[in-house]
Amino acid sequence: MGIGLLLAAVMPAAAANFKVTLLTPADDPRLERARIERAALGHPAGPALDALKVAMAEGRFELDAAGATLQLTQVEVSDAAGAKAATAKAERDGAVALVADLPSAWTLAASDGTKLPVLNVGAAADALRQGDCRRNLFHLGLSDRMRNDALAQALTARRWSHVLLLTGPDELDRERSAGAQASIKRYGLKLVANRPFKLSADPRERELANTLLLTQGSYDVVWVVDSDGEFALTLPYRTALPRPVVGDAGLVALAWSPRFERFGAPQVTRRLSKATGRPMDAHDWPAWMAGKALVAAAVAAPKGPAAAFHKALADVELDGSKGVSMSFRAWDGQLRQPVLLSDGRSVIDLAPVDGVMHPKNALDTLGADAPEKLCKAR
Amino acid sequence: MTAQRPWASARSRLLGLVLALALPWASAQSTAYVSSEKDHAIAVLDLKTRSVTSTIGTCKRPRHLQLTPDGKQLLVACSESNQADVIDLATRKSVRRFALGDNPEAFDLSPDGKTLYVSQEDEGTLIFVDAASGKTLQNVPIGKEPEGVKVTRDGRTVYVSSEVANMVHVVDVAGARLLKNIKVGKRPRRFALTPDGSQLWVTNELDASVSIIDTKDQTVAGTLRFELKGARTSDITPVGITMSRDGKRAFVALGRANHVAFVDVATRKVSDLVLVGKRPWSVALDQAETTLYVVNGLSDDLTIVDVASAKALKTVKVGRVPYTVVLVE
Numbered sequence: 001m002g003i004g005l006l007l008a009a010v011m012p013a014a015a016a017n018f019k020v021t022l023l024t025p026a027d028d029p030r031l032e033r034a035r036i037e038r039a040a041l042g043h044p045a046g047p048a049l050d051a052l053k054v055a056m057a058e059g060r061f062e063l064d065a066a067g068a069t070l071q072l073t074q075v076e077v078s079d080a081a082g083a084k085a086a087t088a089k090a091e092r093d094g095a096v097a098l099v100a101d102l103p104s105a106w107t108l109a110a111s112d113g114t115k116l117p118v119l120n121v122g123a124a125a126d127a128l129r130q131g132d133c134r135r136n137l138f139h140l141g142l143s144d145r146m147r148n149d150a151l152a153q154a155l156t157a158r159r160w161s162h163v164l165l166l167t168g169p170d171e172l173d174r175e176r177s178a179g180a181q182a183s184i185k186r187y188g189l190k191l192v193a194n195r196p197f198k199l200s201a202d203p204r205e206r207e208l209a210n211t212l213l214l215t216q217g218s219y220d221v222v223w224v225v226d227s228d229g230e231f232a233l234t235l236p237y238r239t240a241l242p243r244p245v246v247g248d249a250g251l252v253a254l255a256w257s258p259r260f261e262r263f264g265a266p267q268v269t270r271r272l273s274k275a276t277g278r279p280m281d282a283h284d285w286p287a288w289m290a291g292k293a294l295v296a297a298a299v300a301a302p303k304g305p306a307a308a309f310h311k312a313l314a315d316v317e318l319d320g321s322k323g324v325s326m327s328f329r330a331w332d333g334q335l336r337q338p339v340l341l342s343d344g345r346s347v348i349d350l351a352p353v354d355g356v357m358h359p360k361n362a363l364d365t366l367g368a369d370a371p372e373k374l375c376k377a378r
Numbered sequence: 379m380t381a382q383r384p385w386a387s388a389r390s391r392l393l394g395l396v397l398a399l400a401l402p403w404a405s406a407q408s409t410a411y412v413s414s415e416k417d418h419a420i421a422v423l424d425l426k427t428r429s430v431t432s433t434i435g436t437c438k439r440p441r442h443l444q445l446t447p448d449g450k451q452l453l454v455a456c457s458e459s460n461q462a463d464v465i466d467l468a469t470r471k472s473v474r475r476f477a478l479g480d481n482p483e484a485f486d487l488s489p490d491g492k493t494l495y496v497s498q499e500d501e502g503t504l505i506f507v508d509a510a511s512g513k514t515l516q517n518v519p520i521g522k523e524p525e526g527v528k529v530t531r532d533g534r535t536v537y538v539s540s541e542v543a544n545m546v547h548v549v550d551v552a553g554a555r556l557l558k559n560i561k562v563g564k565r566p567r568r569f570a571l572t573p574d575g576s577q578l579w580v581t582n583e584l585d586a587s588v589s590i591i592d593t594k595d596q597t598v599a600g601t602l603r604f605e606l607k608g609a610r611t612s613d614i615t616p617v618g619i620t621m622s623r624d625g626k627r628a629f630v631a632l633g634r635a636n637h638v639a640f641v642d643v644a645t646r647k648v649s650d651l652v653l654v655g656k657r658p659w660s661v662a663l664d665q666a667e668t669t670l671y672v673v674n675g676l677s678d679d680l681t682i683v684d685v686a687s688a689k690a691l692k693t694v695k696v697g698r699v700p701y702t703v704v705l706v707e
Contacts (some may be wrong), residue, residue, distance in 0.1 A: 058522040058542050058543075059542075059543075061502075061520070061521040061522070061540070061543045061545070061559065062521070062543045062544070062545070064547070065543075065559050065561070215575070218572055233691075264499075264523060264541060267481070267499050267500055267523055270481075271500065271522070274500070317564065319542070319544075319564055319565050319584050321632075324584070324612050325564055325584045325585075325612060361610070361612070
């Protein structure tokens with residue numbers, strides 16, 4: 001840990017300066033070249049820093065007008081303990097907030113290392129919004145449950161009600177499969193079967209590995225849970241029945257897509273592409289939104305103190321080019337937002353899907369809602 | 379962006395000329411032109427029969443349309459071909475195209491028609507383009523994603539809305555420089571100026587509101603919030619706006635709420651709400667100010683609204699993803 005990059009120019013002394021620290025994993029395995037080259041939908045296509053910088057550059061006009069600056073430092077950490085130590089150090093050094101693009105356990109450790117707000121842009125785990133939620137933890141990206149609910153809504157709207165679930169071999173897959181099953185149940189869909197799969201060429205394991213054998217039976221749609229993505233990518237058009245694949249391949253629930261055409265989205269995508277030379281992907285959007293949230297907080301409380309900045313951050317209403325104003329849910333710190341359903345070639349649908357209703361805000365049909373009281377820390 | 383321009387007399391002279399030439403459509407001269415983003419074309423609608431009679435091919439992804447001050451030509455901003463198309467209304471053919479920066483969407487013309495002021499969404503600038511030569515004369519940096527553009531009657535000031543910075547930028551034409559940023563509601567889009575120029579109304583797409591700017595001291599003098607029974611605030615996304623010539627009434631398209639609001643300008647109160655098509659966007663009043671034309675971006679049609687009774691009369695299919703309507707009578 002501990003490489004520090006000074007990214008924003010130091011502005012005139014009169015301006016209030018807010019320091020922000022971005023925590024990222026050292027030697028991030030998600031960003032290995034081969035992994036990015038064959039990245040599944042929703043997997044990172046580049047570092048979170050890119051979109052964060054774009055958002056801060058976009059905010060320059062508003063910041064100048066308010067007389068505030070944001071100064072960003074990136075710190076790489078190697079484990080949960082390192083993340084915790086890095087947040088504590090950032091707080092001592094006068095940071096006003098942190099942005100974390102870390103695995104969920106590290107994200108939790110980071111938020112426990114400080115009282116400062118931690119903006120989570122990388123961890124989708126429901127636990128961080130539920131049992132392991134924290135008062136200072138805010139989530140810009142989609143939770144697993146939001147993605148599951150979005151898909152379940154789309155299946156309900158299409159009356160693809162009989163679902164065959166295929167679940168991957170690791171612990172994360174099992175957790176996410178339980179989440180998918182909960183959404184299937186919540187929307188009144190029918191789970192035909194839940195079958196484990198494994199990547200293997202061993203003939204003795206063909207029941208687990210052969211897509212034709214795995215997809216026998218009667219169903220409307222195959223829902224695949226594969227956090228790694230390699231198996232899921234090979235599944236469409238290899239099913240025993242001519243049925244669509246959803247989940248981690250086929251139709252995928254995403255925070256963003258470079259193919260999104262509405263609400264000024266192409267301009268946002270183009271700005272990131274110009275800055276980085278790559279398309280803006282689902283993993284970039286939360287980082288971009290974290291930058292926008294920090295800009296909005298600095299503009300709302302340009303003279304500080306930190307407490308005013310933190311209050312402004314919790315209360316932000318953001319335009320993220322998804323057609324609606326977005327804000328953090330008071331009950332779990334999750335940014336409520338529309339979810340894109342895409343096959344990677346186009347954005348096929350948006351959730352909440354037409355016709356889904358909610359007593360207060362239809363966006364709150366995606367993810368844990370207030371009456372469930374799943375987060376006790378807030 | 380149509381009826382309240384002071385070149386009505388020039389337009390009627392043009393009408394006389396066209397009649398004298400006895401062109402085939404002379405008897406049905408009252409026309410609506412509707413740009414269609416996905417068809418790369420402009421639908422031509424006969425206002426009498428209320429039906430589309432033809433289409434004019436233009437550059438790629440046409441969006442904002444505006445008449446030249448002499449009423450003889452229609453200028454088209456094409457976002458994908460980065461061009462302006464100049465359409466001669468007598469022949470309904472493209473006569474000239476010129477570069478219009480990068481990804482042009484909205485623009486306004488100087489009162490003499492010689493200069494186009496074009497927002498550059500990607501670059502975050504306002505460019506001044508010479509209409510005769512097509513040359514870019516100035517490039518003024520403003521906030522990211524600038525959108526609506528409005529020139530004052532005296533031609534000295536240009537207002538530009540910035541969707542990202544939630545501001546209206548005040549640009550001095552003579553000095554080609556940014557004079558002031560005015561903080562307005564979330565995602566400001568389009569403008570209307572009162573006839574005396576004292577108030578600038580700007581629609582805030584993600585704030586269900588219009589910010590009313592006092593143009594004397596360039597500050598927000600008031601905010602008009604829209605409410606609609608059965609719709610949530612988040613579903614009211616105002617964009618298109620126009621005003622009657624006497625400045626007494628404003629007409630605002632409420633986007634996702636699928637309604638147009640009629641507003642009494644003096645009291646800043648909504649008098650009527652008219653159900654139209656899906657996501658109404660651009661609005662235009664006819665010369666008599668008895669009929670309002672509303673472009674529905676997500677239902678590919680145009681709703682014709684009777685102003686007196688505040689009722690939709692007819693909805694006509696136009697092109698795919700229609701954007702702007704301009705009337706020529």
